[in-house]
Amino acid sequence: MYANILANMVLLPISAGLAMFIIPERYGRLAKFLSFIIALGLFAASIYVFNVKPAFWPGVDKPIFMADTLSSFIGLGIAFFALVTLTYSFAFIDKDIVKYNSYVLITLGSSLGACYSANFLGLLIFWGVLALALYLLVNMSGTSGAAKASEKALVIIGGTDALMLFGVGILWAATGSFSMDKTHLPLDSALSIIAYLSIASASLAKAGAMPFHSWLPDVAEEAKVPVTAYLPASLDKLLGIYLLARISLDIFAMNSISNTILLVIGSVTLIFAVTLALVQHDMKRLLGYHAVSQVGYMIIGIGTASPIGIAGALFHMLNNAIYKSCLFLTSGAVEQKTGSTDMSKLGGLSKYMPVTFAACLVSSLAISGIPPFNGFVSKWMIYQGIIESAKSSGPLWVIWLVAAMYGSALTIASFMKLLHSVFLGRPARNFGDVKDVGLLMAVPMAILALLSIIFGIFAFTIPLKLFIIPAAGSAVFYIGTWSPGAATMMLVAGLIIGLGIYAFMKSKSFRTTTTFIGGEEPSSMDRVSGTEFYDTLKDMKWLGRIYKKEDSGSFDIYVQTKNLISVFTGVLQRLHNGVLPTYIVWCLLGMIGLFIVLFMGKI
Amino acid sequence: MNIFGYLGLLLIFPGFLFTAFMGLMVGWVDRKVTARIQYRVGPPWYQNFFDIAKLFFIKETLIPAGVSRALFLGMPALGLAGATLVSTMVLVINASPKTGFIGDLIVIAYLLLIPPIAVMLGGFVSENSLASLGASREMKLMMSYELPFILAMTVPIIKCGYSIKLGEMISAQYVNGPVFASASGVIAFFVMMLCIQAKLGFVPFDMPEAETEIMAGPYIEYSGKALGIFKLQKAMLGFIIPVFMITLFFGGIKDDFSGFMKNIAEFAGILVIMIVIKNTNPRVRIDQAMGFFWKPVTAAAVIAVALAYFGK
Incomplete structure (x- = not known):
């Protein structure tokens, strides 16, 4: 049974x-x-x-x-x-x-x-x-x-x-x-x-x-x-x-060329998709581009062909599924409660949806690879995989390393924008009637966010030991050091120092006032929605061109294949002009061709 | 090491208290040298301590109406926690290179991102348009200098035999001589100098704060204790980032007298370069800064990496 x-x-x-x-x-x-x-x-x-x-x-x-x-x-x-x-x-x-x-x-x-x-x-x-x-x-x-x-x-x-x-x-x-x-x-x-x-x-x-x-x-x-x-x-x-x-691991025996192909695909996917994510206006579409870009890390990890890189890739796959589905779930919560995921129409939601915000903040930091969350550990392992492979291959490893590490910096930029325009900053309208989501939606988000934290702080004792290293199938040697437990403890201690500075002062020295903008009424100033944060990039010559080409579908294999097919069908369409003599000429040409082939065979 | 050992390292020496003290002293050197360049006398050595104490003990802390108190006041503490952890790690590893304390070079590079993220989130929380604007500039600046920064960081990695453990890098430089003693090391060092100028928010890359234009950007709503904590965090980074540079390019802090004197000279040299750049350049626009880091600086970093690869 x-x-x-x-x-x-x-x-x-x-x-x-x-x-x-x-x-x-x-x-x-x-x-x-x-x-x-x-x-x-x-x-x-x-x-x-x-x-x-x-x-x-x-x-x-x-x-x-x-x-x-x-x-x-x-x-x-x-x-x-x-x-x-x-x-x-x-x-x-x-x-x-x-x-x-x-x-x-x-x-x-x-x-x-x-x-x-x-x-x-x-x-x-x-x-x-x-x-x-x-x-x-x-x-x-x-x-x-x-x-x-x-x-x-x-x-x-x-x-x-x-x-x-x-x-x-x-x-x-x-x-x-x-x-x-x-x-x-x-x-x-x-x-x-x-x-x-x-x-x-x-x-x-x-x-x-x-x-x-x-x-x-x-x-x-x-x-x-x-x-x-x-x-x-x-x-x-x-x-x-x-x-x-x-x-890549079992069925085919990879060699340096196939590994390099994977590394190129991974690096291009990573950098390109995150660059496109930077200028998105819709929360869900932005997350969609990140869902593309994060795959780059996993492909790079497998492409390094070193045990630590492969284990890192599998770990990143798990981590990415955790925080990325959590991020999508928070976008669903925002959509359900405000009726929109257009980032220019949101803002300041952290006060009204604290659970959603907390889940989104944790997942954002995790996907950006900030220690001690889970995304950092898997990225750190992939970087080590790249450096490990550097000892045995040419100078190209620097490109993969820079793509991976720089991609991470761009991811932070993108998520800072998301956090600002959805949950922080000045609200686009009065969201006073917005309540946080119910338990059925809050619990899944909370579980995923907690997993991001636990798999980060106890990375070596829980996920790597139980799931990743057995699945990757070979022993992993770390060339770096990272003790997430001690680091978390010390970060918390540092936080307590900061909070202690507030605490040993009299509480009456705190006062609430309106925001200050050079003495102007805050409402008279234009709201910064955050969606335009990185429009500077669009003004740059070559980057602007890339953004324009993406908008017209130049990098979309679907659109390009469609264009290619319509070129072929266009030729065939022109042959079918509906005029009888044309068809007769084609028939004759075909028959002549056949005869030539047949008679050539005889002679 | 037990938990109290860790806390001692973190709280007193070489963590929070020591780094904060050194950071404020570095701030004084900065102000004094700047004053001399401008034919002024400059403040006495304890001026920065008074400034911080004033913010902590005398000034009241204003909180914008309607924002989350916990987030608004928590962000400075988060930034301080990041800066404290990095300081402790860099200094402990320098003191005993054999202990792989907490983390390696990559960990430090990522922990260094926590303070700017805390500043940006703090600005976002305050719901002020100018704070949002400043934070967005901070983000764009980070986006631009991270590229040459990462490239320059690979030079010491190559030079130290593909090691990313800070302790091993120190030992490797003890054996093979400092990274700075090679052509690639020199170029990478100066690339990184420019990057940390931006990381520390010094002129000409202070457009996120730009007092005359957007009134301190993300800090605009901060006052009293909260602002004091942010200032302290910035001062700590002002001390620890040059030490981090010394670790990467000059083989770390030495334990013999002549070596330590050299360290002081190196530290002073880094400081002087930063202060001179700061005082002789006007603030640039954000798109100019991005172009600068993405084009010439990145090109220089690429040359450095290529030279390092060929063993130069």
Whole structure:
């Protein structure tokens, strides 16, 4: 019975999700209840799988599902984030509840299926279902923007899915098997390189790396927030990086060229996406660009090919899923309570939504890599991976290091802007009637924010020891030092010094006054909304050009492919001019061609 | 080390009290030299202590109406905590390079971001337009100097055998001679000098504060104790960042007499460069500063890294 647990974990939610369609909409509560119970059960089961790792499905020579250290860890993450975002969505999704819950369950089952699949055929099937489920979930917003975004996502993910099929075919021709064993196929022939790149493109598209990133900001802006937090922010990251790690560590034997390709993709993704994030006006779209840029770190980490870099990449994947889904959830809270995520229409919300603000502040500091939060530890490990790889490779490591560290500085800039224009600064209007979110939404945000803190302060004793190092599969040697516990203690002590300075003074020396702007009435001064903070960048010659090109879709593989296809179809269209003699000429030319070929063969 | 050992290091020596004292003394040197350049007499040595004491004990602390008290007063304390931790780490590692105390070079580079973040958030909390404007300039400035700063930081890393532990870097320079003794080291040093000029908010890169224009920017609503804590934090950074530079480029603080004298000369040299730049340049616009750091300074840093790679 236990041995079947993996198959049950995959099939149960999918069949439950399909069966749920028969529940009428007015029994939405039943759908909520069912999906919650199933998600909870799967979370428990994934913990069991993580501890026991049942490796085989009896009665079959080759297992269909398997759980090794890597996939059981990813499966645990999938079940956890599904449970958290599902809880949040109970208070957020107010119509089409049955449909939503059924899609969520199908997604959950397929994600677990993709992660526990022991061979590529299973993976391909679940990957395809996931693309479809994302399309349906994004479309639930019902706007025309959502329709466009979901179409883009489906085309990019589906297209790379086809590439993966192609790559798997080559892999089968080379090894004669579809199973995801540790074959370590060397990347020495053109075919194996094509196979690697084809499968890698599917993983990059899923995770949202360049050049397959353009669906992610669109989806983040248009889809409902729980959907974004559920798929692009957490599950898609876990699965995309899982596949990349699987093919780079087990299936193919990486060499310096393929590593350099990964490092280039990672660095470009990181810097480019964060530069674009700086000038965004919409909170959700801004977060969407960061969801792209953070993938850069994970790809760089895997590209360093050093144990610490790979462990750092996996850790960053986990951390990113934690704080990024938390950030999306806070944006949902802001949207629900104020009706907008346009940053120029917000401001000063920290007073009215303290829990949301606290969660957003912690996650912002974590994503910016400020010690002692979790994002710092994983970035620190990736930097060490880069420096470690420097000893054995050329001078290019400086580029990766600078891209990674500088990307972090730009991330801080972007989140300072977000915090200012949404939660701090002068409010755009009177938000006096705004209350903080209820428990169902507050608890998921609080759990994720707390995890960011705990995984930072106890990084070595909890996440790295339990999840990351076993999943990465090799011992890690740190070339630097970092004692988060002692550092946190000393930061707190420093805070107490500061607060002590306030304390040993009489309290009557505190007084409240209005803000001072050169003696003018504060309201007479223009409000600084914060969205225009970095418009200086747009005025710079080359950066301005990049921003303009992005607006016109020059970096969007979807738009560019569409243009390319319309060039080809344009040529064909011109041939079809509807004039009979033209068609006859083409027929004759074709026949002449055929005759020449045939007679040449005879002679 | 037990918890009291840590707290002793943090609170008294070489942490909070010592660094604060040294920082205020550095502030006095700054004011005195500036005064001499301008043919003035300048303040006595205890002037900065009086200024801080005045803010702490005499002046009242004003809080803007309607802002969160905890955040408004908490941000100075957060900045102070960051500055104190960095000071303790740099000095303890210098005193005993073999102990990997708390963290390495990357940790310090990131902890150094806590004080400016605290200043910016403090400005944002105060809901003043000028504070927001100043903080946004601070952010843009940080964005521009971080690029050459990181590049310059890789030069000592390369020179010290790809080590990022500060203690190992000190030992490596003890064996191989200081990083500053090479062409790449000199260029990287001067690149970093410009970056810390901006990090410390000194003229010509004081546009986030710009008293004459946006009335101290993020600090505009701060007064009394809260402002005093911010000033103290800034003074501490004014002392510890030059020490950090000495650690990276001159092999840290030496324990013999002649070595220590050299350290003092190095420290004075860094201070004089900063003060001279400060007193001979007018404030530049933010876009000029960004162009400056992104173009010539970054180019110089790239040259330094290339030279270091070829062992020069």
